[in-house]
Structures are given as C-alpha cells and as structure tokens.
Amino acid sequence: MSGTQSPAGSLLASSHNYASDNGNLTRKGHIDQKGSGLIASASIPAGTRILAETPLMRFPIDSRPAPGAILSAYRSLTDAQREAFDSLDFDPPDSEEEQGLNQEELDDYSASEPYILKMMLANYTANQIGGCVCTKISQLNHDCLPNCQIAWNAGIGKVTVHAVRDIAKEEELTISYIDGANMTKDSRQEKLNEWGFQCRCKACADTETGREHDAVRDTLECHQEYIKTQWEKGSAMDVDNCHRNAVEMADLQEENGILTKELADSYHLAAAFSWMLVNPKETLEWAEKQCEREKLCLGDDHPEYKRTVDIIPLIRSAITGYDDFQAARRESDLANLTAVVMKKARPKKCGDWRAKNLVKARWWTRREMEVKEGDEEYEEVEKLERELEFLEERVKKKGGNESDGVTEYRKIEAWLERE
Ligand SMILES: [Zn+2]
CATH class of the missing domain: 1.20.58 (Methane Monooxygenase Hydroxylase; Chain G, domain 1)
Known part of the structure; x- marks a missing residue:
C-alpha cells in the first residue's frame, strides 16, 4: 500500500470501531519481567477497537484441541501465516520433554521430526487465548486488572481487542487470559498455570494493596457461587438475596477497576433479578449499564451487544405497559x-x-x-x-x-x- 497512513488521532475521531486491524495504536516493546509485549503508541480512549484480527488458528474454547488438530491447522497456514506463527514468543521445549505426549502419538503425527511438532505444540500452548492464536493479539500479556478486553466476534469473524478504560501513551496493553474477575489470586493462578507463568500483576502482588484486593475477589467469588447455587434451585431460589449479591458484585467490580466484560455480566444479573422482582424501572437501569459496558468491551457490531440492545425496548414497553394500564384503570x-x-x-x-x-x-x-x-x-x-x-x-x-x-x-x- 502506498501513501501515508492516517494518524491514530484522526482515525479515532472518525470512528471508535472498525472491523479492520488498527495496529498503528500499538508497538512491540520490552516489558520488565515479562519479556516482550504490546505498548500503546498513542493515548487511547475507552471503547476504542485497538486490534481486530483473523486468527491464525481457532479452536472451541471449552476443550484443548488434540495435537493432530493443531498440527493440521498449522499445515493449512499460508507461508506468511506460518512465518507469523513461528515468530511468536514461547519457551522452546527441552528436546527430551514430551509435552504431555507419548512417543507413539508423536510418531503418528510427525515421524521424521517429533521435535518440530513439540515446538509447534509449545508455541500453541503459550500463545493461544480462548483457543485462538493471532499474529498481534497473542503478543499481549496477561494482567488480572487488564486495560483491554479480548473477544471473539462471530459477526465479523475476528478476534478483537478493546480499551476498557482510557489508556495513556506508553502504557502496556494487557488483557485477561481467563474469566477471572470473580476469582481469588489462587484460583486465577491455577488457571494461568496452563500458560506456564506466575502472575505478578498488581492484583496478585504480595503487598498490602494486593492482599486488600484479594479480599474483594474473595467476596466476589462467594457472591458468584451463591447465585450459581440459588439459580439451580429454580423457582425456589431466594431472588431478593440474589439481587442484593448481584448489585454488590457490580459495585465492587466498578470500585476496584474490574471493567471487563465480566462487569457487564454482573449488570446483566442485577437486571435479571430486578426483573424477577417485578421492578421494570430498575431492570432498565441495569440493562442500560450492561449495554454501555458491552459496547465498550465488544464493539457495537458484536452479536451479544446487539442482543442486549434488542431487549431494551421490551423493558421500556413493560414500564409504559404498566403505566398505561394504571392510567386506563383509573x-x-x-x-x-x-x-x-x-x-x-x-x-x-x-x-x-x-x-x-x-x-x-x-x-x-x-x-x-x-x-x-x-x-x-x-x-x-x-x-x-x-x-x-x-x-x-x-x-x-x-x-x-x-x-x-x-x-x-x-x-x-x-x-x-x-x-
Ligand atoms: Zn495477576
């Protein structure tokens, strides 16, 4: 492509959302104790779509793909994609290490060069997030209090990264590799072990602030567990208490800088329980907050955001329906x-x-x-x-x-x- 690229500022002024990659807001850089990562090359307002990439590989989020599936995905990459995949950061396995595979399995897939297969699997393990490996997005480091949200957008067939708050120029861009908003430090680390690193973020630090923050996460974990248990009781659930728990979850997350999609999920719970308590006005307030947060974290072309938008008029009609009814009755x-x-x-x-x-x-x-x-x-x-x-x-x-x-x-x- 010839010509000059638009500066980030004018791109942002025209739109916060675009399906294509906006890599000019990021640059690769060295991060203390983490190796490399992506850094904001301009100041980025909340809600900006920083990256949108077609993943090099994508597998279902809920199960680890078989080595054979990863290998065949690797084989179907174009030369340029393979080069992008091979140049991602990861610790190469010790040549004796089996990476959870026995020699027979290795022989099945790559009889001639099992070490290359091990390299490829180690690369996948280190760089997949939610089953996706991307050229740029996979370079983002994890943080338990991230400033960005990663999401798969089925509407545009891309993995996106949005700023969940205003980000200053030169700040490191981070995402959470897991849905860990309502987990304690230990529960999060257990999940993060999959990537083979120990999290040293502010929320995990063994400092007074770190410990105070972990107490908040402990409360969040309890609230979430309570709602889950109650939910399974069906019509016998204690809706009043669930509502109180959901509202407190949303408040705690907001106050403690947990601004990811999981905050939108808490708003959603608060809306759902308000609705069950036949309070359409409060339902609307929470649903509107959910809508706003989903737009910031996912973008206005995301199917989940669109579904929430569609529900708003229904809640409004429940409110006016009730008001109209009262007027007619009078x-x-x-x-x-x-x-x-x-x-x-x-x-x-x-x-x-x-x-x-x-x-x-x-x-x-x-x-x-x-x-x-x-x-x-x-x-x-x-x-x-x-x-x-x-x-x-x-x-x-x-x-x-x-x-x-x-x-x-x-x-x-x-x-x-x-x-
Ligand atoms: Zn952490």
Whole structure:
C-alpha cells in the first residue's frame, strides 16, 4: 500500500470501531519481567477497537484441541501465516520433554521430526487465548486488572481487542487470559498455570494493596457461587438475596477497576433479578449499564451487544405497559384497557417474556373486567388462555418447573395489590 497512513488521532475521531486491524495504536516493546509485549503508541480512549484480527488458528474454547488438530491447522497456514506463527514468543521445549505426549502419538503425527511438532505444540500452548492464536493479539500479556478486553466476534469473524478504560501513551496493553474477575489470586493462578507463568500483576502482588484486593475477589467469588447455587434451585431460589449479591458484585467490580466484560455480566444479573422482582424501572437501569459496558468491551457490531440492545425496548414497553394500564384503570376505560393488555401481551421476541406477559394479561383482564361468556372481550381472553396453556405445556415438556407460571402469577398479584 502506498501513501501515508492516517494518524491514530484522526482515525479515532472518525470512528471508535472498525472491523479492520488498527495496529498503528500499538508497538512491540520490552516489558520488565515479562519479556516482550504490546505498548500503546498513542493515548487511547475507552471503547476504542485497538486490534481486530483473523486468527491464525481457532479452536472451541471449552476443550484443548488434540495435537493432530493443531498440527493440521498449522499445515493449512499460508507461508506468511506460518512465518507469523513461528515468530511468536514461547519457551522452546527441552528436546527430551514430551509435552504431555507419548512417543507413539508423536510418531503418528510427525515421524521424521517429533521435535518440530513439540515446538509447534509449545508455541500453541503459550500463545493461544480462548483457543485462538493471532499474529498481534497473542503478543499481549496477561494482567488480572487488564486495560483491554479480548473477544471473539462471530459477526465479523475476528478476534478483537478493546480499551476498557482510557489508556495513556506508553502504557502496556494487557488483557485477561481467563474469566477471572470473580476469582481469588489462587484460583486465577491455577488457571494461568496452563500458560506456564506466575502472575505478578498488581492484583496478585504480595503487598498490602494486593492482599486488600484479594479480599474483594474473595467476596466476589462467594457472591458468584451463591447465585450459581440459588439459580439451580429454580423457582425456589431466594431472588431478593440474589439481587442484593448481584448489585454488590457490580459495585465492587466498578470500585476496584474490574471493567471487563465480566462487569457487564454482573449488570446483566442485577437486571435479571430486578426483573424477577417485578421492578421494570430498575431492570432498565441495569440493562442500560450492561449495554454501555458491552459496547465498550465488544464493539457495537458484536452479536451479544446487539442482543442486549434488542431487549431494551421490551423493558421500556413493560414500564409504559404498566403505566398505561394504571392510567386506563383509573379512568375505568375498559376498551383502552383491553387494547393495552392485548398489545403488551404479544411482544414478538423472547418466549419467556411472552409467557410472563401472558400471565399478566390473563390476570389483568380477569380481575379488571370480570369477562363472562357472551361479553365482547371473551374471545380474546379465551385466545390468551389457550396460548398460555400451550406455553406452559412446552415448558413442562422441556423439563421446566410447571409451578413457575403459578409463582409468577402470585408475584404479579402481590405487586398489583401493593400498588
Ligand atoms: Zn495477576
């Protein structure tokens, strides 16, 4: 390519998001105690997409690929890609070391040069993050309080790196190799052993600040565990306590500089429990925070962010639906009431929300209108009843708790009585 490259400043002014690589915001440099890493070559505002790369290799995140799979991915690289892969940093294995493989397995894949296979596997192990190996992104070092977020964006088929906060020029760019926001130092290190290094970041340091920070992580770990255990109880869960825990998780993460995607996940939990407590206004506040954080960490072209954006109008409609309903009830405007109830009971998306709205609609209609056979609205109410039965039937078939609908109904009843 000829011509001059745009300076980072003007690129940022035009857009914070672009599907292509923006490598001119980074440079490779020496980092104390870590070897090499990537450094910000300009000041970078929060939410900037710093890198977007098609990975050299990508495997499912939840299981370690077989050596044969890594080898065949390596073989299918172009010459330029292979050169990029080979020049990544890693500690070459001792020639006697087996890298977890026995000689037979090695012979299967590369009878002539088993050492090259070992090198290739050691390279993969050191440089994969979430099952992906990238030319530049794999050069980023880990930090338990990172200033960047790595993510796989299926929408554009690339691995992206976003600034989770404002980053000063010359700061090292770091990501978390693991979802470790709600883990203590020891739990994190156990996971990080996979990469074969001991984390020496601020959060892991054996200093007073480090220990104070670890106490926060311990609380976060407990809260997350509590919510997980409660969640498994289904309709018997203590929603009030789960809500309190989720809100505290979000607050603690914010206060302690944990600004990655996992903060968005805590906002999401707070929103979900607010919704279960039939508080649509608070649900909206948390969902909007989730949206904002996901946009910063993932970019506005990420499918997960787009899903959150789609849910916002549904929450808004739950709020206005309730307000409209109250207004209609005050005015004893029965025709308007029917219209509001019917409209709000049929959002197009989210089966779960739809079921809840149907329960609400059934209750409102029955209670407010005491519809009897022969009444004008009778047919509509019948239709609602049938839809609800159909949904409940499907929930039962999928192994869901059949009392969920009833629990929901009771909650709404209590809520309406309170108003
Ligand atoms: Zn650390």
